[in-house]
Amino acid sequence: MKKKRKIRYDRIIKIIVLPLLLFIIMVLAIKMFSKISKKEILMTNFINKEVELVESYAADNNLNLDITYEYSESVTKDYIISQSISENTVINDGDDLNVVVSLGQIDRDVYEELGVNELGKVPIMMYHGIHNLNNSDTAYVGGNVDIDGYQRTTEAFKDDLEFYYENGYRMIRLIDYVNGDIDVELGKSPIVLTFDDGLKNNIFVKGLDEEGNIIIDENSAVGILEAFKKKHPDFNVTATFFVNGELFEQPEYNEKIIEWLIDNGYDVGNHTYSHGKLNSMTTDEVQEEIGSVYQKLNAIVPGEYVNIVALPFGIPYSQTDNNFAYILNGSYNNISYSTVATLRVGWESNYSPFSSSFDKTYIKRIRAYDNNGEDFDIEMNFKVLESSRYISDGDVNMVVIKDKDSIYLNSNVTKNVIKY
Ligand SMILES: [Zn+2]
Secondary structure, three states: OHHHHHHHHHHHHHHHHHHHHHHHHHHHHHHHHHHHHOOOEEOOOOOOOEHHHHHHHHHHOOOEEEEEEEOOOOOOOOEEEEEOOOOOOEEOOOOEEEEEEEOOOOOHHHHHHHOOEOOOEEOEEEEOEEEOOOHHHOOOHHHEOOOOOOEEEHHHHHHHHHHHHHOOEEEOOHHHHHHOOOOOOOOOEEEEEEEEOOOHHHOOEEEEOOOOOEEEOOOOHHHHHHHHHHHOHHHOOOOEEEEEOOEOOOOOOHHHHHHHHHHOOOEEEEOOOOOOOHHHOOHHHHHHHHHHHHHHHHHHOOOOOOOEEEOHHHOOOOOOOOOHHHHHEEEEOOEEEEOOEEEOOOOOOEOOOOEOOOOOOOEOOEEOOOOOOOOOOHHHHHHHHOOOEOEOOOOOOEEEEOHHHHHHEOOOOOOEEEEO
16 A cells, blocks of 8 residues: 555656646746846836937837927027936837927027017918909909909909018918917017908819819819919918808818818808898807808818807907807707807908907908008008017927016916026
């Protein structure tokens, strides 16, 4: 009996215990080996070091580096102010690393010399039709096609654009102006272009190419704007088009037009369904006028149009009008809407979005027309702007104002404010 049991123990050791031990040793060996080969990498401290160092570090360790720039009184230019991953944190492939790099000390002399003034006025230009005519083809002055100058010739429109560009204006989107995101290079001034009424000559489609893309008439407003985009890439060409229920009056192409505009850096807003007078309607009618256009746009470019209304005829003339609240908020067909801004008709430039006087729900525009430098025409307005215009500091995240203007700063500005 004893002998037999001993044999059984030997067999158990041979069959079970030995392989088990071998297995455990192998597992431990693999674990140790992988620990050696996969040594944890700990984040290095780059604060107060040169930006080049973090660039090569990020490349070596496969980190997604994102760099933003800020002025700093204490950190030297091109040195790092802060890093999103703190020192000695374990880093892995594909981690995001955000660093803030110093632009050095603010150059007050440069601001002084360029007259940087981000509380200055911004021209919001109001156009309607652009007609393929020379100025000499019309009976009116300076490229006006009609007596009011609402309709302009292509020649005058091209001259206007050249004039804005040569005078240091750079285009921004209306919605960016409304939101106070003014991204214009140092020393230049923002300008906004708007077109009302969704006229055919704003973007006339001649047909479709082989791939089904719209072919835009080069003499329509967008055709001319596209040519300027190529000629002056730093002009940042853009515009906002305000349409009625007929959109761009080209039923066959309306949807493609709106999609094209959005895809190509333009914006589309609301000019009411039937272009009626919003002060002489019932509140239900006002909501139908506003809500139906939003819904129409939403069906074509969901969420990509702007919730801005250009008021037909500039009516109501006062925000105290009973119907005004329904332009801003309401509902139609049980779908509610809210409007972030409205545009008036005429007559001069509007406040900086950082000014305490800025009211985005009631924005003034300049009528883009000629009247021999009188009656708030382009020439008159831009003469006034010479001493009052918004001049950019070149940093979208910073608001630079003159010390003496501090009292005009809007208290709800959340960006860094620098006074000089
Ligand atoms: Zn209109």
